[in-house]
Amino acid sequence: MKFSTDLIPSKVHTSETLSQERRKASFDTKEMDKFINGQKRIDSREKALKIIRQFPDIFDQTDMYYLSRTEKLEKSYKQEKKIVELLRKGEIDSNDITTIVEILDNSTPFDLTRAMFIPTLEQQCNDEQREAFLKPALDYRIIGCYAQTEVGHGSNIRNIETTATFIEETDEFEVNSPTLTSTKWWIGSLGISSTHACVMAQVFVKGKHIGLFPIIVPIRSLVDHKPLPGVNVGDIGPKMGYNTMDNGFLNLDKVRVPRFNLLQKYISVSRNRIVSKPQNIDPRVTYGTMVLVRANITSDTGRYLAKAITIAIRYSSMRRQFGSPGQPETPVLDYPIVQYRLIPILAKTYAMIGMSHEFYSQYEKTASAISNGDFSSLKEMHAVSCGLKRWTSDTCVYGVDTCRHCCGGHGFSQFSGLNEFFANIYPTMIVEGDNYMLAKQVASYLVKSAIDIKLLKSVESNDTTNAISRFLAPSSSASRSGFFSWRNKSASEISTSRSMLLDLLSYRFVTKVANLAAKIQSNSVTMDDSSIESQAISSAHAEYIVCLYHSRHLEKLPASSNLAPILTTLFNITALDLLTKNSSDLYEFTGDASMSHKQITSLQSEYISLIKAARVQAVPLVDSLAVPEEKLNSSLGKSDGFVYEDLIKRALNEPVNRDITGDKIRADFYNNYIGPVLKSNSTRL
DSSP states (O other), rough: OOOOOOOOOOOOOHHHHHHHHTTTTOOOOHHHHHHHHOOOHHHHHHHEEEEEEEEHHOOOOTGGGGGHHHHHHHHHHHHHHHHHHHHHSOOOOHHHHHHHHHHHHHOOHHHHHIIHHHHHHHOOOHHHHHHIHHHHHHTTOOOOOEOOOOOSSSSSSGOOOOOOEEEEETTTTEEEEOOGGGGEEETTTTTTTTTTEEEEEEEEETTTTEEEEEEEOOOOOOOTTOOTTTTEEEEOOOOOOOTTOOEEEEEEESEEEEGGGOOOOEEOOOOTTEEOOTOOOOGGGGGHHHHHHHHHHHHHHHHHHHHHHHHHHHHHHEEEEEEEEOOEEEEGGSSSHHHHHHHHHHHHHHHHHHHHHHHHHHHHHHHHHHHHTOOOHHHHHHHHHHHHOOOOOHHHHHEEEEEEEEHHGGGGGGGGSSSHHHHGGGGGGTTTSSHHHHHHHHHHHHHHHHHHTTOOOOOOHHHHHHHHHHSSTTOOOGGGGGGSTTEEEEEEHHTTOOHHHHHHHHHHHHHHHHHHHHHTTTTTTTTTOOOHHHHHHHHHHHHHHHHHHHHHOOOTSOOTTHHHHHHHHHHHHHHHHHHHTHHHHHHTTTTTGOHHHHHHHHHHHHHHHHHHHHHHHHHHHHHHHHOOHHHOOOSSOOHHHHHHHHHHHHHHTTTSSTTTHHHHHHHHHHHIIIEEEEEEESOOO
C-alpha cells in the first residue's frame, strides 16, 4: 500500500517541540535517573537492553499489537526459551531475567514459576526438599505454579476446598478436588507450561484438620508433558488482558503424592501420623508467597505508572490544539486542566518509586527475620503490604486510564502503548487479595493497635504504632496546642513543609482509626460491620506510609543538590493532592488540631500553584524515569518526537494494509462480501 511522504511538515515539528521542552530542564536527567531509580537498577536495565537489542528477531515487541493470543503465546515461549539458554550459559542471572521481562512489558509464560513457585520453595522447603524441588526449578528442569485460588474461592482462602489427606498405609497424601468449586482457577503458568503445582490444600491427618498448607503435586509428565493420571488441567481461555500468560485450571481426582511432598519447614507429618510444628510460629507465615507478591506489586506499580505518564506527558507536550489565530496551536500540556490531570500523576509516580526503595528494604528485613525465627514484624508487614498493594494498584490503574484519556483520540489506538498495557496491569487490583477485602485487614490491625495503645498494653514499635501512640497514648503530649505543627500556620507555610504535611497525613489516619476504635470499644459496631469505614482508614494509612517512605528516600539527597527543588515540589504536590481530594477530613479535626476554613481552602490554591510550577519540568522529569523505548512501544511516547510518522508507519504494517498479503485479504473481503453487496441485482421493495 502506497502512502505519500512528500507532504508539507507542520509549522513546528513535534520533535522540535519536544527538544524545546527538554531545554527547560533545571537539573541533570542522568543524575535524577540515578537518584530515583538507583545505580543497581540502571546497570540491570542497561545489561537487559543490550541483550534485547542483540536478539531483535526474538525480543522485538513492535508486532505484538497485530498478533492473536496464540501467536502472542508462541512469541513469548520463544523468548522464554532464549532466556533459559542465556541463563544456562551463564550470560544472565535471575535478576537479569526479571529486568528483561519487565522491559518486554508482557508477562511471559514462566513468570509465575519465578514469582510464586520458586519463592514458595525457597521459603517453605526443608533441606531435602530444596534439593528435590528447588534446585531443578531454578534450572527450569521443572516448571511450577502456585495453585491457591479456586473457581469458588479467591480472597477467602480459609475456606479453600481442595484437600490433602494423609494415607498411612502407603505413606502418601491424597490430594483431591471434591467439588466443582474446588477446581483451581486463574493459576498463572498452569494452563500450558507447568509440570508441577504447589497446591494449597486443607491438610487432614487421622481425620483431623490441621490447617492450610502447600504440597507439591506433579501434574504433567516430564517425558511428553501430558497430564498425569487423575489430573485434569488446561487453560482458562482469553481474558481482558494478560494474554501472554497461560492462566489455567486444575482439578485433582484423588491424586496420590509422597508424604515428602508436603512442604515441611513450618509443619511436618511423620510416617506414623505425628504432626509437629516449630514453636512460636505465626500461622500467617504459610501465606508468605502472598506477602511477597503484594510486596512486588507495591514495588512495581510506580514503574508501571512511569510508562503511562512518560507517554502522556511527552505526547501532550507535543500535541497542539487551538490557540491564537495565525500562531502555532498551543501545546495541550499548557492548558491548566491537562496539567491538573497529569502533573499529580507524575508526582505520585516519583513518590511511589521513591517509596518502593524503603518499603522493599523493610520487606527484606522482615523476610530475613522470619527465616531466623523472628516473627515480631510480620503483623505490621502484612498490614502495610496489604495497604500499599491496595493503594498503589488503585493509583496505578486509574492513573494509567487518565493518561489514556489525556492522549485524546489517539489514546484509543493500540499504538499509543496504553490500551493493552492498561488491560495487563488491571489485575493488580484483584490478585493476591481484592482491594476492598484488603482494606478490612489493614483496618483490623490499626484498630487493634489503637485499642492496645489506649489501654497501655505493649505493642511492637514501628512506623504505624509510633504514629498512633503519638496522638492516642494517654501519656501523649497531644493535649498541648504546640503539638500540632500546623496550628496557626499559613497554607503557604504548610504546603512547603515536609514535616507539617507528614504530620497532617499522620493525624488524619490516626483520627479515623481512633473513631472506629471508639465504636468497637463501645460495642456500637463490630469489625465485621466496618468494611465501608475500613476503606477510608486503609487509604489514609497507606497515603501516610507512601509519603513517609518517600520522604526517607529524599533525605538521602544532599540539600545542595540541584535535584532537591523539583523533588521537593513533587513531594508537596503528592501530599497536597492526598490531603485536599477529601478536604472534609481536614474539617473534622477538632480542638487544638482544628484547621480553619481559610487554611483548608488556601491549601487548594497552593496545590494548583505547585502544579503550574512543575509543568515546566514535566518532560525532563519523565525523561529521568528512563523508560526504554522497547518498554514504551508507543507512537505517542516516542523519545525522538516523531509521533505522527510512527503512527503512519505502524498503520501501514497492519496486516490488512501490507503488500501482497494485504492485497489478498482485501480482495477476499471484496469478492465474498463487499462486491456482492454493491453489485447485487436485488433492490428494496
